[in-house]
Amino acid sequence: GAKWTYNGPEGEHHWSKHYPYCGGAFQSPIDIKSELLRFDPTLRPIEIQNYKLSPNEQLTLGNNGHSVQISLPSKMHISSLPHRYTAAQLHFHWGSSGRPSGSEHTVNSKQYAAEMHVVHFNSDKYPNMSMAVDKSDGLAVLGVLIEVGEFNPAFEQFLRFINGIKYRDQRVQVPGFNIRALLPARLDEFYRYDGSLTTPPCYPSVLWTIFRNHVTISRKQFLDMATALYSSHAQESSPVPLNGNFRKPQLVDSRVVLVSFKE
Numbered sequence: 001g002a003k004w005t006y007n008g009p010e011g012e013h014h015w016s017k018h019y020p021y022c023g024g025a026f027q028s029p030i031d032i033k034s035e036l037l038r039f040d041p042t043l044r045p046i047e048i049q050n051y052k053l054s055p056n057e058q059l060t061l062g063n064n065g066h067s068v069q070i071s072l073p074s075k076m077h078i079s080s081l082p083h084r085y086t087a088a089q090l091h092f093h094w095g096s097s098g099r100p101s102g103s104e105h106t107v108n109s110k111q112y113a114a115e116m117h118v119v120h121f122n123s124d125k126y127p128n129m130s131m132a133v134d135k136s137d138g139l140a141v142l143g144v145l146i147e148v149g150e151f152n153p154a155f156e157q158f159l160r161f162i163n164g165i166k167y168r169d170q171r172v173q174v175p176g177f178n179i180r181a182l183l184p185a186r187l188d189e190f191y192r193y194d195g196s197l198t199t200p201p202c203y204p205s206v207l208w209t210i211f212r213n214h215v216t217i218s219r220k221q222f223l224d225m226a227t228a229l230y231s232s233h234a235q236e237s238s239p240v241p242l243n244g245n246f247r248k249p250q251l252v253d254s255r256v257v258l259v260s261f262k263e
């Protein structure tokens, strides 16, 4: 599709020119405000299968120009939703070295340093991501808010390779690791709402689950992620740093944000 960026003439305020859904309803991310929340006792804890990968398995770590992403094996899936949602990839959104606030979802207007998204597609109904990506029941994304604090050994399992994918379309193979360790301890406390991809084409096809509890990475780990990558190809004369890759919060309109916990 057409080029898009997070700032400048192809920035988010222009996305809807080439990607009409970006100007539509049910957009993500949102600011999760306390007054919007409705406790839903029927929300079951997230149950995931096969997230603990062996180091004998290889994962593709890549720079797609918009984010750093890790491709995930299709044995990984969410088993607690009405349909099976099979993992496709995970990626991150972050701020910049000067502005360690780059999460997409905010909580009562608090923006976190970064955010991880684990993207899954409804494999009961669709054969692959591409067929699912524009269907209203197509995707389920798990969102993890990230703060700067304690060093996080799980993040190190891929951050130690990040200098191998500095430029757009570079990819490296990395040993599998326990993807569960990237998530917060409690998978039973989360916000839930109907939304969209946060990048073009912005299809309103995502069942969002944002965990209540954040995880931490160290300042050095944050800087590694926020300063290592470029959105331009290696051979381009003027490298364009890849940072601030987060969309601003969108209008909630009449949507309800469900919450799985009481206080």
Ligand SMILES: NS(=O)(=O)c1c(F)c(F)c(S(=O)(=O)CCO)c(N[C@H]2CCc3ccccc32)c1F
Binding pocket: 064, 066, 067, 069, 088, 089, 091, 117, 119, 129, 130, 133, 141, 196, 197, 198, 199, 200
């Ligand atoms: N925040 S988010 O979860 O909405 C989201 C992204 F923010 C994001 F950057 C990507 S991407 O593939 O890295 C680049 C643009 O598609 C995807 N990728 C998805 C969308 C389309 C697609 C097709 C195949 C595999 C993954 C994806 C995404 F779902």
Ligand SMILES: [Zn+2]
Binding pocket: 091, 092, 093, 116, 117, 198
């Ligand atoms: Zn994302």
